[in-house]
Amino acid sequence: MSAPAASGRNPLIPLAGALVAGLIFGVGLIVAGMSNPAKVLGFLDLAGAWDPSLALVMVGGIGVARLGLLLGRRTRRSASGEPFHASGHRPVNRRLLVGSALFGIGWGLAGYCPGPAVVAVGAGSLAALPLVAGMLIGLWVRGPRKAD
Template identity: 60%
Template sequence: MNIFFSWLVGLIFGLGLIISGMANPAKVFGFLDIAGVWDPSLAFVMVGGIGVASIGFFFARRRTQSWLGLPLHMPAARDIDRRLIVGSVLFGLGWGLAGICPGPAMVVAGTGALKGGVFVLAMLLGMAVFELAELRQAKFGAKSDVTE
């Protein structure tokens, strides 16, 4: 049951990305290019998304389990560390270079565009680099300078 809903929610998410313009890299550039002719549309995506999601989270927080009786995996991390800062800056750099973030990457790949598929593969590789670094760290102790 939860597998079907996951698919449905992914579909709704993707339709939202398409309708909002987030799935169009040219539109994302229009938003990020504040020194050019600025297109503030994507700020409205954030307003609509946060507006609705915050209602959902408001109700979710008052529950002990999901509607299907599953545990609620609310993020517990509270501390602002170097990983968060460095990671978010690297992410912003990549986002600014291509105008694609992970959700839209999947949608663009789903249109069958080869460029979308290539971006997704590179993104998976970037994620795999993170996983390998984490494994290495777990094995050899906290030597990486990325972790506080």
């Protein structure tokens, strides 16, 4: 949990870090074209005129995120003083598979995953509003089974 950092560093650092990260994340999604569900569906439509762009978004994202992870291995704590909150290596279980299947159905029905949906609301896209409403209900109706 995020009790105040033991090192007593400036409490604004995590807020600034998260704000900047969210901003860059959103800009990245828009630049990549992922804020447009039609483009995402173009990737998901393997049997139609297939747009492979989303695969390259993942390649770029995974590659650069990996560099960040490797950099983080040099220190015990993050810059804000918070420890690294990594989810442990839990097994692949039914919950993960069922949840991912439900998510995939929803993603395929609309072309929105959580990040682009929030960004689209920020852009004033009315199409994303009912989706985000449903998503927040889905996320908030039941808590996580255990603290993780």
